[in-house]
Amino acid sequence: MATAETKKTKYDRQLRIWGEQGQSALENANICLLNCGPTGSEALKNLVLGGIGSITVVDGSKVEIHDLGNNFLLDEDSLGKSKAKCVCSFLQELNDAVKAKFVEEVPDNLIEKSPSFFSEFTLVIATQLTETSIVKLDKICREANIMLVVARSYGLTGMVRISMKEHTVIESKPDHFLDDLRLHNPWPELVEFAKTSDLSMVDPVMHKHTPYIVVLINLAEKWAKGHGGCLPSSRQEKKDFKDLIKAHMLNIDEENYKEALEASFKVSVPRGISSELSQIINDSAIEVDSRSSDFWVLVAALKEFIENDGNGEPPLEGSIPDMTSSTESYVILQKIYQAKAESDCLVMERRVKSILKRIGRDPDAISRAYIKNFCKNARKLAICRYRNIEDEFSSPCIPELQKCLNDEDYSYAVGFYILLRAVDRFAANHNRFPGIFDGGLNEEISRLKPIAIGILSELGLNGPTLSEDLITEMCRFGASELHAVAAFIGGVASQEAIKLVTKQFVPLKGTFMFNGIDQKSQVLIL
């Protein structure tokens, strides 16, 4: 076994993304893969490299010669052996920290006959299944609260879809998010500190080392005094406010004033919470009871905080970006923000305890670290709810579908969405996919076309039709699993699995449709 130090080095590049918390979530996860063709094998390979806890590979087939042409995890020694076994042993070789096992069984049979098989898993990655099995598996997983990632490669197309009742994210880690400086709504301690700086001071060294937070708070107050207590809001006012900032510069090279000009809009940020957060705190799930998840208990407390303690604002995040400043002023500012964040967190903690008590749970059931992390991310919470797959198939969101069918950028992606369903019906009728044999392709096209049009008209979409060329492509693909496409789809499936397991970042919301023709892949939320 590797020492802790070696492990840290080995996972260094990913620990910088999801931290030790995320890593330990991965190490505690138990993943089941259904079918280990190239799509499934590649998905699992990425997870095994990242140090996922346990894997179970389920596949009922033996390795045939064509498997060697698209699956890197199989080699010539594997021919005739259990595919699940061979893939499993290669995966084990990739990372000996992972507990790997295999089950030589056809996934459809397990879904049909032993739904309880799935209950031990954190997450199931189901690859290359057809509609009927996916719908059944979705029901099994929802029932048992298991996360499901469906992935499929088919010629130059493919798809990935997540299914579960609800996924809540505290650490959504968005790329660009406005920092929480409260320049529009500063609290007394912050104002008090800002006032210790006199912007008309003449010492040029001190002047150019006054952090822009201090500059903006002072000038915003000055502005408000001259404007009946209001902050700049119209375009002209914002421009005038910038002129006010410029008027305080000693020379045009003062970096802190340049930063103040760039950040001047932060003074005009509307008070209160975003519409996304408002939606979350008004979700029906905040009527918490003893069965509610910790996340919703926290959201219930957050709502109380915003309404009673926060003056309409969520708990302060507590961190500030780097800015031109003397070390001393910057460190003091940091401490002022941290202190406010800590006191907000304490208030939240009290509210959490009283809610827990009210719903009959141990008041200390939720750790302080969890509450702190929640407060730090309160403005960035995310909730993903997924329709069950059967509902999407029987009644997809028609306006959305219609919109995509009429949008040139979406036409291949949505066409493939319909056609993937069409080939499954074709397979149900003919016991094989269209175009799997060479020759007779034109007949296959004329068999597939009415099925695809049938699906559209069942949904009441009589207007738009599918491009004939795309139907031809689908028959040309002949259910092939190209390695490059499988690696792409498997890559997306593993990426989503990581987000679900670590509960960090925001997972895919609809059906990701891969378009290998011109790479204009799309997400359809149906």
Place this chain on the structure above:
Amino acid sequence: MEGLSSDPRRWRDVDKLLSRPGNIVGQDFEPSPTLREDIGDVVRVLVVGAGGLGCELLKDLALSGFKNIDVIDMDTIEVSNLNRQFLFRFYFGILDSEIEKMELLVLREYQNSLFAWLGTDKKRDLIVLSASMLRDEHRFCIVLPPYQHIHQHFTIYIYLLISGVRIHDVGKSKAEVAAERVMKRINGVNITPHFCRIEDKDLSFYNDFNIIVLGLDSIEARSYINSIACGFLEYDEDDRPLLETIKPIVDGGTEGFKGHARVILPGRTPCFECNIWLFPPQVKFPLCTLAETPRTAAHCIEYAHLIKWGEVHHGKSFDADDPEHMQWVYLEALKRAELFGITGVTFSLTQGVVKNIIPAIASTNAIVSAACALEALKIVSGCSKTLSNYLTYNGLDGTHIKVTDFVRDIDCLVCGPGTLLELDTSTTLSQFIGLLGEHPKLLVSKASVTYRGKNLYMQSPPILEEMTRSNLQIPIFHLMDKVPKDTLHISGISEKNDKKASCLRKLRVVFKGVADEALKMDTTESS
């Protein structure tokens, strides 16, 4: 086993795409049951980089029908590569009965037990060849005794395993190990590794490839390969690119959950330099902030790294790969942070800041490489449309893919028809090299000059410099066989925003007087 690799049933899936006609395909697509074999036999592909993307690319290309692949990478394998560079191992192939020599990575806590074991009589025939210190491990090279039976090797293996010893790849050439591993698994594919810098190869090396696929993490390296590929591009009199001189590049890149894949057809789609603004330069901290007003942990680290190191270690340069150097910087940064009341300095952050570490994970690399390999297959076969021309992937919030059709910069120094230079027939090569440093569009110093593959003057290596030095005083008109106009290639150091980088440039040289007619044509067309 040769039979199996050429058995067409093996390639059933990819053959469907290559042998069947379709209506959404490239212009030059000629589907045929032998297309894959033809591509395999004829096409030579170069993979630049054998890291996170490179490992994936080699696998993806080899399983897409490419058979002649070269891979170039100057790096050796590190422990921190193993979370994504799946061709590299901690232990591999130990049970091979032919193995005589093995490298072992011994965790520090197991060293004593290994030494004790090596010291016993029975095991004395195991010879330690070399040992070197890593951060937390010792590396040994051990020669196995010539045992007759594999089970005896197996005994050793088991012992080593329970002693915490691993056969490992750390320290070996990425290109060599990656090539070996892929060839071992995919019979019939030929991968030639090049364990060297991309600058070590000459133009003819690059010209031998039909397509170049990049799995790099540096802007400079991308820029270099781009300029080489664009250097092969030729234009006709009407400034139209000659199709047969186009050397396609497929470029991938990742950072955390984000990545890009792009197709560069020099002369037809934007080259790397045309959209260089897509890669903004890294922001550096002002030295006065580091020295006088540090505010963040990173400021303290950079102070220790850039200022304090030099003050204390006179003349000894800092080596980011030396764990002792890194530890020193970390401790100095910690001291400085304490002095100023700054929090957050950790060893991990120190490494991140000093080495400018870009986070990397297996899944993003897999996604981007797969997109690149698919485009490479489409470019050489025409089996579908090609990406036009820049794909970005973002997995931070959902799964977002965006394709942007960027436009070329017609005046691009690298992929454009070239910078026009008017010269007197009397201009010597030495004067010409001087001109390159002053020309506002070029600003290339220390230039080496090549004409139609012939070195007119080379700055290095010394032996070539000596051989070409005599050309310096000869008029360049004579060196170019007195043609009225032609294209020259120069390589040298370009200075942009105070940053020096090696570069290659293309010049269209026209001689005054001799080329009056040709010059007239040129200027009227370009206006």
